[in-house]
Amino acid sequence: MSFPIGPAHSVSRGAGALIAAAACLLLALPGGAGAQEPPRRILSLNLCADQLLLALLPPERIVSLTWLSRSEGDPDLVPLARRIAANHGTAEEVLAAQPDLVIAGTYTTSATRRLLARTATPLLELPAVQDWAGIRRVTRQVARAVGAEARGAALLSQMDATLAALARTRPADPVRVISWGGGGSDVPGRDTLFDQILTAAGGENLGAPLAGRASVDLEQLLQARPEVLMRGSAYAAMPAVRNQAAAHRLIQRLYPQAQLTYPEALYGCGVPKAAQAALALRAQLLAARAARGPR
Amino acid sequence: MRGQRRAPLLGLLLAALAALFVLSLLSGRVWLSAAQVWDALRSPSDQLPSLIVRELRLPRAVLACLVGATLGLAGAVLQGLTRNPLAEPGLLGVSSGAALGAVLAIYTGLATALPLATPVLGLLGAFAAALLTLTLGRGGGVLVLILAGAAVSGLMLAGTALALNLAPNPYAAYEISMWLLGSLADKSWDHVLLAAPFIVAGLLLLASTGRALDALGLGEVQAESLGIDLARVRAVVLVGTALSVGAATSVTGAIGFIGLLAPHLVRPFVGHEPRQVLLPAALAGALLLLAADIGTRLLPFEQELKLGVLTGLTGTPFFLWLVLRLRRVAP
Amino acid sequence: MTRLAASGLKVSRGGRWILQSVSVEAQRGEFIAVLGPNGAGKSTLLSVLAGLLKPEEGRVLLDGQPVAGIAPRLLARRRAFLPQNPRCDWPLPVERLVALGLTPSLPAFGGFTAEDGARIELALAACDLLEHRQQSATTLSGGELSRAMLARALVGDPDLLIIDEPLTGLDPRHALDAARRLGRLAREQGKLVIAAVHDLNLALRHATRIWALRDGRLLADGPAATTLNAALLREVYDVTGCVAGEGAQAYVDYA
Numbered sequence: 001m002s003f004p005i006g007p008a009h010s011v012s013r014g015a016g017a018l019i020a021a022a023a024c025l026l027l028a029l030p031g032g033a034g035a036q037e038p039p040r041r042i043l044s045l046n047l048c049a050d051q052l053l054l055a056l057l058p059p060e061r062i063v064s065l066t067w068l069s070r071s072e073g074d075p076d077l078v079p080l081a082r083r084i085a086a087n088h089g090t091a092e093e094v095l096a097a098q099p100d101l102v103i104a105g106t107y108t109t110s111a112t113r114r115l116l117a118r119t120a121t122p123l124l125e126l127p128a129v130q131d132w133a134g135i136r137r138v139t140r141q142v143a144r145a146v147g148a149e150a151r152g153a154a155l156l157s158q159m160d161a162t163l164a165a166l167a168r169t170r171p172a173d174p175v176r177v178i179s180w181g182g183g184g185s186d187v188p189g190r191d192t193l194f195d196q197i198l199t200a201a202g203g204e205n206l207g208a209p210l211a212g213r214a215s216v217d218l219e220q221l222l223q224a225r226p227e228v229l230m231r232g233s234a235y236a237a238m239p240a241v242r243n244q245a246a247a248h249r250l251i252q253r254l255y256p257q258a259q260l261t262y263p264e265a266l267y268g269c270g271v272p273k274a275a276q277a278a279l280a281l282r283a284q285l286l287a288a289r290a291a292r293g294p295r
Numbered sequence: 296m297r298g299q300r301r302a303p304l305l306g307l308l309l310a311a312l313a314a315l316f317v318l319s320l321l322s323g324r325v326w327l328s329a330a331q332v333w334d335a336l337r338s339p340s341d342q343l344p345s346l347i348v349r350e351l352r353l354p355r356a357v358l359a360c361l362v363g364a365t366l367g368l369a370g371a372v373l374q375g376l377t378r379n380p381l382a383e384p385g386l387l388g389v390s391s392g393a394a395l396g397a398v399l400a401i402y403t404g405l406a407t408a409l410p411l412a413t414p415v416l417g418l419l420g421a422f423a424a425a426l427l428t429l430t431l432g433r434g435g436g437v438l439v440l441i442l443a444g445a446a447v448s449g450l451m452l453a454g455t456a457l458a459l460n461l462a463p464n465p466y467a468a469y470e471i472s473m474w475l476l477g478s479l480a481d482k483s484w485d486h487v488l489l490a491a492p493f494i495v496a497g498l499l500l501l502a503s504t505g506r507a508l509d510a511l512g513l514g515e516v517q518a519e520s521l522g523i524d525l526a527r528v529r530a531v532v533l534v535g536t537a538l539s540v541g542a543a544t545s546v547t548g549a550i551g552f553i554g555l556l557a558p559h560l561v562r563p564f565v566g567h568e569p570r571q572v573l574l575p576a577a578l579a580g581a582l583l584l585l586a587a588d589i590g591t592r593l594l595p596f597e598q599e600l601k602l603g604v605l606t607g608l609t610g611t612p613f614f615l616w617l618v619l620r621l622r623r624v625a626p
Numbered sequence: 627m628t629r630l631a632a633s634g635l636k637v638s639r640g641g642r643w644i645l646q647s648v649s650v651e652a653q654r655g656e657f658i659a660v661l662g663p664n665g666a667g668k669s670t671l672l673s674v675l676a677g678l679l680k681p682e683e684g685r686v687l688l689d690g691q692p693v694a695g696i697a698p699r700l701l702a703r704r705r706a707f708l709p710q711n712p713r714c715d716w717p718l719p720v721e722r723l724v725a726l727g728l729t730p731s732l733p734a735f736g737g738f739t740a741e742d743g744a745r746i747e748l749a750l751a752a753c754d755l756l757e758h759r760q761q762s763a764t765t766l767s768g769g770e771l772s773r774a775m776l777a778r779a780l781v782g783d784p785d786l787l788i789i790d791e792p793l794t795g796l797d798p799r800h801a802l803d804a805a806r807r808l809g810r811l812a813r814e815q816g817k818l819v820i821a822a823v824h825d826l827n828l829a830l831r832h833a834t835r836i837w838a839l840r841d842g843r844l845l846a847d848g849p850a851a852t853t854l855n856a857a858l859l860r861e862v863y864d865v866t867g868c869v870a871g872e873g874a875q876a877y878v879d880y881a
Contacts, residue, residue: 217599218481219325219347249483250350378715503734510729512716513778516709519678522702522730567716 038147043099048269129270155272162275174204175285178226201281232264308578319356360581362543367580370554375508375569384554388424388447393544396420417545425537477548477603490542497539505570552610628654628785634684657812659829662839668822676707702730705786706779717762727781749781769800789821805832826878
């Protein structure tokens with residue numbers, strides 16, 4: 001697994017839609033007056049929810065974000081996230097913060113659920129997102145829950161405009177790409193947001209046919225003959241063994257200038273900004289192909 | 296007589312090693328025919344078969360032989376030194392020291408900055424552990440040395456656990472624990488070049504102790520009366536183990552059972568004299584590790600099986616057999 | 627010419643004197659029985675004489691050369707040492723066990739020469755082990771094992787043999803055998819044999835000389851026949867006894 005927290009491309013394919021359908025506001029907002037008024041104190045227990053909240057709300061309405069958002073989130077939003085309190089997902093922190101809305105991933109612990117039920121705190125569970133439609137659905141859902149529908153709609157129309165522009169200028173010959181985290185880590189397959197973003201950017205996901213296997217080794221990587229290697233940058237700032245596998249002398253020799261890292265929070269979370277990520281990737285892919293020259 | 300059975304055994308082991316080496320070049324997730332492998336070996340090119348065979352499978356097979364021989368020889372030497380059939384290469388704390396060093400390299404980010412920081416820090420860890428064991432066990436007999444090794448092992452394991460505990464993120468902890476299970480996957484010539492000098496130096500040191508180990512079979516007092524400098528032998532074994540096992544562990548992670556089993560596998564053929572066991576045990580170790588590494592590639596699991604897991608799973612039944620056999624032959 | 631001379635040996639352990647100013651001398655052709663009660667310091671004295679234990683004071687000279695200054699391997703070629711109850715941890719065939727006695731003269735790598743083979747044959751024959759040569763050392767009887775160990779000590783043809791209690795634990799016939807063998811080694815081959823012995827009759831009949839120790843002091847040093855008497859028995863062992871007979875018929879009796 002390359003990205004164990006929050007929805008990522010490794011989340012089982014197909015399950016997302018079901019979860020999305022099931023996701024709902026578990027509890028009605030408490031109190032008569034509160035029914036109309038949007039929640040003021042929102043707490044996030046999920047890195048992807050962090051990203052959406054930062055995009056939708058002014059910081060003062062967020063009680064706390066996950067500690068991961070300070071290092072692993074969208075790099076553009078990390079400075080903002082650092083100004084907001086961080087939580088480590090413990091029940092104590094949730095209680096002490098007295099939130100009036102908690103947003104979590106689909107894997108909320110039962111202890112946290114029970115706790116929130118006892119304090120009558122509404123809990124919103126975000127489903128995993130695997131495509132553009134999922135982004136639209138989840139963004140609207142969260143925007144509605146926090147009372148930021150207008151901001152949500154604006155973000156989505158911006159996303160759709162970017163996607164349309166990308167589609168118009170798609171290169172005739174897609175750039176052959178494999179996303180590979182180094183020894184033993186997984187490769188995103190067809191039903192992943194990564195695949196959608198890559199396709200929108202004008203790349204071909206060579207990993208898709210290999211993704212049935214949990215890991216792809218260097219032999220298979222070479223056999224796929226990619227033009228560009230991509231690596232998720234979650235924890236890129238952190239030391240990791242896979243960086244060493246990726247430093248294999250063969251990789252360095254064959255792909256000296258064709259290794260891209262991408263912010264995994266943007267590629268795995270399902271936020272409207274994913275379209276901008278695709279736009280940035282388009283430029284990087286074409287530049288890498290140009291640098292590589294004809295082969 | 297034993298001498299007459301040793302030569303055929305060595306021949307057999309070498310032949311089997313050669314056969315497995317070839318098999319190792321043939322196995323992998325990308326199917327290559329024997330002809331393709333042969334062509335790749337003869338003429339380097341940037342074609343896929345050549346890259347796979349020369350840059351991926353060849354260093355992997357060479358590393359398997361080096362590391363396996365290290366484990367087998369170190370196991371045989373330590374069993375000889377301690378006159379204990381359960382001694383194994385990690386006995387003196389060296390492999391846990393190497394593991395701690397490597398984990399620290401990963402954990403602190405040195406490994407990212409310098410690709411070879413993991414093996415280098417692993418070696419340093421092995422030496423630190425060896426030095427500590429030697430200091431703690433100085434002046435005592437082999438028993439004190441074993442106890443010192445156990446204490447140092449415990450300390451190093453605790454350090455590794457601490458590093459896992461404090462790992463900056465869950466992914467790092469996951470990676471460290473996977474690394475600890477041992478693997479030869481995706482190793483390059485860089486790893487071979489880095490580890491080989493230390494491994495070879497260590498193996499030579501270990502092999503030089505044969506006579507002393509033979510004499511030690513008579514007990515420490517008799518060995519000393521036969522002109523053996525016991526303190527020197529212990530130091531040579533410790534340094535040899537730190538060099539070879541330290542380098543091996545820091546490149547491949549911890550791989551259990553091979554060092555314990557290899558000597559036992561060859562003793563029925565070459566007898567119990569420690570010196571006669573050394574070379575066959577080294578070859579048997581290389582054979583076992585090469586076979587295990589081929590196994591990790593051929594077994595149809597989605598995730599490549601880790602070497603330490605495979606040797607542990609297949610080693611345990613052998614170990615049980617060994618216990619039952621020892622119970623029968625023990626006086 | 628073999629001449630062993632020790633002077634003013636002092637060894638202490640745990641604040642207690644194990645040896646207090648012991649001085650002895652011995653030369654080739656002698657079979658010296660070291661007598662004394664348990665804890666008298668016999669084993670310590672033998673270890674010091676063998677150069678395996680450094681005394682706190684005093685020194686041991688082998689042919690005028692301090693043993694502490696002789697390289698362990700060179701010393702090992704001239705002096706063989708067997709501790710109490712020597713045993714072998716590996717199930718080696720007897721001939722391999724005996725061959726271990728050649729360790730100090732063998733190179734680090736490589737096998738045995740024809741000459742080594744001949745020495746092993748000689749040692750096996752001298753200790754009546756030819757029929758046991760292939761037997762595992764761990765399956766030998768007590769008497770056989772002690773012969774195998776003696777062969778191990780003899781195989782390198784040392785001038786000086788130091789053996790701690792070679793007769794203990796053997797039945798009368800084997801003990802007698804072993805004592806005769808040690809006596810012959812001294813008389814016929816001119817070796818210097820120093821052995822700790824508890825069987826006073828065997829010491830009396832086969833040793834050329836006795837050293838009697840008690841509480842780390844040398845109480846008597848002289849020919850067995852004239853030195854071992856009722857007074858010494860009382861002084862060394864606290865027993866009342868008598869020594870009678872002469873030569874091979876001499877015997878010690880105590881109540």
